[in-house]
Amino acid sequence: MSRLVATFTDEAGLLAATRAARAAGVPIDDAYTPYAVHGLDEAMGLRRSRLTWVCFAAGITGATVALGFQLWTSVVSWPLNVGGKPFASVPAFIPVTFELTVLSAALVSAATFLLRSHLGPGRRVVPLPRVTDDRFTLVLGDGGESARRLMREAGAEEIQSTGGGTS
Numbered sequence: 001m002s003r004l005v006a007t008f009t010d011e012a013g014l015l016a017a018t019r020a021a022r023a024a025g026v027p028i029d030d031a032y033t034p035y036a037v038h039g040l041d042e043a044m045g046l047r048r049s050r051l052t053w054v055c056f057a058a059g060i061t062g063a064t065v066a067l068g069f070q071l072w073t074s075v076v077s078w079p080l081n082v083g084g085k086p087f088a089s090v091p092a093f094i095p096v097t098f099e100l101t102v103l104s105a106a107l108v109s110a111a112t113f114l115l116r117s118h119l120g121p122g123r124r125v126v127p128l129p130r131v132t133d134d135r136f137t138l139v140l141g142d143g144g145e146s147a148r149r150l151m152r153e154a155g156a157e158e159i160q161s162t163g164g165g166t167s
Contacts, residue, residue, distance in 0.1 A: 062104030
C-alpha cells in the first residue's frame, strides 16, 4: 500500500486538507507540523490522550512509595528518639515526597510516550526535511488518484507518493 505525503505552506491549508480527507473517507496516517496547530487533533478525529492519567497514576504511586518508605524507616525499622519528637514527623517528609512524586510522574510519562509512539533509537519519523522548519505535512494511507486530486484542491504545494514520483 502506498502512502501519500502532501506538503502545505500554512496551517489553514493543512486543516482544510485534513477535514476534506476525513470527510472523503481517506485514511489519515499522520500530520507533521513545526509547531502545535490548534484543532488538528479534532480534524484528524483523534481521541483525547490517556497520557495525563498515566502521569497522575505515576505521581500518586511515587508519593505513596515515598511516604510509605519514610514512615516505615522512621517508625518501624529504625525508630530514633531525638529530643522527644514523634517518630512519624510527616512535615519533614514533604520535600522528599514532593520530589519523588514529580520525578516518577515525569519519567513514567516520558517512557510511556516514547514506547507508545514507537520512537526508539534509529527511527526516522519525519518524511520530508523541511517539515520541522516551515512546512506542514499530511500523510495519507491511501495514495490513489482521488486522494491526490483532493490534496491538489486543498492547496497542497507538493504531493509525493512513498513509492515514487512527485506531482
